[in-house]
Every structure is written in structure tokens, then in C-alpha cells.
């Protein structure tokens with residue numbers, strides 16, 4: 001079946017799925033998005049993603065031209081029309097087409113785009129052996145600029161950090177906040193294990209409130225682990241017993257080296273592996 005893309009109420013063939021070059025989403029990165037996954041036909045944490053999308057939109061003063069319930073239905077229907085069961089779903093809401101000039105009042109008709117695709121996974125080898133990461137010199141957005149809690153279409157800051165990671169031969173890069181504290185990676189939240197406790201930067205460290213992060217915190221607590229959300233610095237990462245990243249695409253992926261320092265025993269640790277097993281059960285069972 002040819003893939004179909006949802007744009008503002010209609011489904012288009014991939015080749016015909018187009019929006020205006022005057023859309024401020026393109027011209028200024030003016031819009032918001034979500035990356036979501038479906039497992040065995042069920043969309044994981046769909047309501048949480050839709051809620052975050054609407055909160056991102058509210059924060060940038062963008063009125064999404066449908067209700068949350070309509071958005072939920074549109075995502076599910078697009079997935080169904082594409083016949084996908086294990087899928088990656090990208091929801092994008094742009095400010096809409098307008099004249100040149102920053103002023104959003106010069107735009108009309110925000111566009112809602114839903115793209116569904118087969119999920120492209122990180123190589124299994126990385127889950128077995130763990131990732132190496134480096135700290136990027138590019139800092140995470142200052143909360144008084146585009147707040148990191150907003151999943152905006154303007155990801156350039158994180159892309160710059162990602163390039164730094166790639167140039168150092170790493171698939172992810174650690175980003176610090178404007179105070180030099182650990183924030184998160186370019187598209188994943190970070191966790192460490194130290195002395196039997198799980199630690200992760202708090203929301204006020206200037207991070208995206210990851211939905212996988214929230215799931216993992218709840219899951220870890222349910223399994224009897226203590227989870228501490230706090231300010232962290234790079235020393236905490238270097239001296240951790242275990243480290244892992246969480247995200248919709250990555251799920252839970254172990255980190256075994258940061259800035260050339262070997263973390264723990266240099267292999268994915270038992271707590272990370274156990275959480276990963278639990279997570280895989282959870283996404284399949286709901």
C-alpha cells in the first residue's frame with residue numbers, strides 16, 4: 001500500500017503531500033511537533049503526546065485548529081489507513097502560510113501534518129554494547145529563550161549539538177544547560193544509576209519532559225527503585241555505576257562512555273537491562 005500523509009483533514013499520496021513555501025513552519029521554524037510510536041497496532045501514550053503537543057502550541061501562542069480528541073482520532077485513522085502496526089508517527093503543526101515577515105498575525109490556516117512510517121531502529125549492537133557520548137559545546141536552549149519544554153519545529157540548537165556528536169564519532173551528544181548542569185541529549189533524556197538509586201535531571205534543569213522519561217520513572221519506582229530528580233553535573237555522569245538514555249525512538253539505550261570516561265564496568269549494567277526488559281513488556285501490553 002502506498003503511504004498516505006494526512007494534511008489538515010485529507011490524506012495524500014506521499015508524492016502529493018505538500019505544503020506552501022510561505023508556511024512559517026518552513027520560513028521560521030514556527031510550529032510544534034511530536035514523535036510517537038505504535039507497537040502492535042496500539043499507539044503508545046498517545047494522549048500524553050497529544051497533550052504535550054497542545055501545551056507546546058499554547059506556549060508559542062498557536063491555536064491548533066482541532067480538538068485533542070480529534071487529534072487522537074486523526075492519528076489513529078492515519079495509522080489505520082496506512083496499514084501499519086509497528087510504526088513511527090510524526091505529528092507537525094505549522095503556523096501556516098503568510099507573507100514574509102515574522103508576525104504570526106500575517107499567517108492564516110495552521111497546517112496539521114501526520115506522517116506515519118516504519119520505525120527505523122538503532123542497531124541492536126548498541127543495545128548490547130552501549131553508546132558512547134560526548135558533551136557538546138552548544139548548550140541547551142535557555143528557558144527564557146525557546147523553552148526546552150516546548151517541542152518546537154526549531155531544533156537547530158540540538159542539531160548543532162548532534163553534529164558535534166557525529167564529528168566525535170558518537171550517535172548522541174550530551175547537552176548542558178546555560179549554568180553548565182547536565183540537561184539531556186539532543187533527542188533523548190539521560191539517567192544514571194548511583195549506589196542503587198536512579199538519578200535524572202529535574203525539569204528545571206531545562207529539558208524536554210520526555211514521555212519515555214516519565215514512563216521509566218514510574219516503572220523504576222514500581223519495581224522498588226528510588227528515583228531522584230535533581231540537578232546533575234558531568235562528574236555525576238562520569239562516576240555513575242550505570243547510565244542510559246530514554247526517548248521514543250531509542251526506548252532505553254545504555255551509555256558506556258562519556259567524554260572518554262568509561263562509565264561503570266564499560267558495559268550495559270544490570271539495572272539498565274532490567275528496565276529495558278520491563279519497558280519492552282510494557283509497550284506491548286499497554
Ligand code: PXG
Nearest residue numbers: 035186187188189208210211212213247248
Ligand atoms: N529530549 C529531547 C530534546 C527530545 O527531542 C526526548 C528528550 C525524549 O522524549 P520522548 O517524549 O520521546 O521520550 C526528545 C524526543 C527524532 C525524534 O526524529 C526525536 C524525539 C522524538 C522522536 C523522534 O530524532 N525526541
